Amino acid sequence: MRTFGVEEELLLVDGVTGSPRALAPDILDRFGRGDGAGFSLEAEMQQEMIEVVSSPCTERGELLRFMRAGRRTADGLAQDRGAHAVAIAGSPMPVRPHVTTRRRYQAIAEGYAGMARTTLECGFHVHVGIADPEEGVAILNRIRAWLPVLLALSANSPFRDGEDTGYASFRFVAWHHWPTAGPIDVFADAAAYRAFEQELVATGAILDTGMLYFDARLSHSHQTVEVRIADVCLTAEDGAALACMVRALVDQAADDWRGGVAPLPASTAAIRLASWTAARHGMRDRLVDPLTGTARPASAVVDRMLAWAGPALRRHGDEEAVRHALRAIAHRGTGADRQWSVYARTGSVTQVVLDAARVSRESGITRL
Structure with a gap:
């Protein structure tokens, strides 16, 4: 089996007001080496x-245990300071963030000015092991059209600056102000992909390849494909299911490559529009079917993705669990839908944040 792991970005908020608090340095000092x-x-x-x-x-199951333990620990350390670590992809409350005092982050903040100073978006990144960069690029070529579906399933950021943005994932909108964020083209091989990276770095508009914030990319730190398009999921259970789906997409793409199956012919511009559609509506409306390039009901597109990656899901023993989890999201709604529901009931953005804190905290302990 391919190894996989996740990076979950959690928002640190006050336990009473729901407003973000600059507590990460304190939490990391107390966490130490873990x-x-x-x-x-x-x-x-x-x-x-x-x-x-x-x-x-x-x-x-192992990944879910790790995710729960990480959430539980981060939230426990935040609670010691009257705060919470919340799995929510953007702050519903107004905030002026504080840039981390590391040389790299300070350089990014200086170079990107107001855009960098106001960015506070929490994503969900899935790393899946690959044999080598050649296989990795072949995989990127074949999963790119499916990535908007992952965004729709994870959507968890409808509020910003105290207001409803109307987007299920406004994080996607805010994050894609960064000039290197978004989908990328199909590449002939790993050499072409690396040449593309170096072409972008050579412009001087970015510090290095670490600032290539593609929706999916080859990692420069690990021998993995890194899928970065998703919002952080409200519950660890949904996050683990999404990670399993990503691994299955990666594995199926590798199988297709070895079998001589060409990448889907979607253009980068069409994928960008499919992603915008997913960010705007989440699972509430239609999504673009990667196999036809046309809009269909969101649940039908999720089923199409499950069918396409079905052989890999079965090989990993994940098919039943992932199918159940993704269909449950389609039925009950995403994190964004829950936020909208809480706001409709309470009329309070603070309550939206505190409800998300409770749900993400409980998912760090046991299944809801």
């Missing part, structure tokens, strides 16, 4: 967020 329980805590660009990084694993 306890080796399958995860680590890492700094992110803003001090109002913290990243939980799971160790590589092969089983869904």
Whole structure:
């Protein structure tokens, strides 16, 4: 089995007001080197967020344990300061973030000015092991059209600056202000992909390849494909299911490559529009079917994805669990739908944040 792991970015918020708090340095000081329980805590660009990084694993249950332990630890350390670590992909409350005092982040903040200083978006990144960069690029070529479906399933950021944006994932909109974010083209081989990276770095508009924020990319730190398009999921259970879906897409793409199956012919511009559609509506409306390039009901497109990656899901023993989880999201709604529901009931953005804190905290303990 391919190894996989996740990086979950959590928002640090006050336990009473729901407003973001710059607590990451304090939490990381107290966490130290950690306890080796399958995860680590890492700094992110803003001090109002913290990243939980799971160790590589092969089983869904193991990944879920690591994710729960990381969430539980981050939230416990935040609670010591009257706060919570919340699995929500953008702050519903107004905030002016504080850039982490590391040289790299300070350089990014200086170079990108107001855009960098106001970015506070929490994503969900899935790393899946690959044999080599050649296989990795072949995989990127064949999963690119499916990535908007993952965004729709994970959508968890409808509020910003105290207002309803009307988007299920406004994080997607805000994050894609960064000039290197978004989908990428099909590449002939790994050499062509690396040449593309170097072409972008050579412009001087970015510091290095670490600032290539593609929706999916080859990692420069690990021998993995890194899928970055998703919002952080409200529950660890949904996140683990999404990670299993990503691994199955990667494995199926590798099988197709070895079998001589060409990538889907979707253009980069069409994929960008499919992603916008997913960000706007989540699972509430239609999504673009990667196999036809046309809009269909969201649940039907999810079923199409499950069918396409079905052989890999079965090989990993994940088919039943992932099928049940993704169809449950389609039925009950995403994290964004829950936020909208809480706001409709309470009329309070603060209550939206505190409800998300409760749900994400409970998912760090046991299945809801």
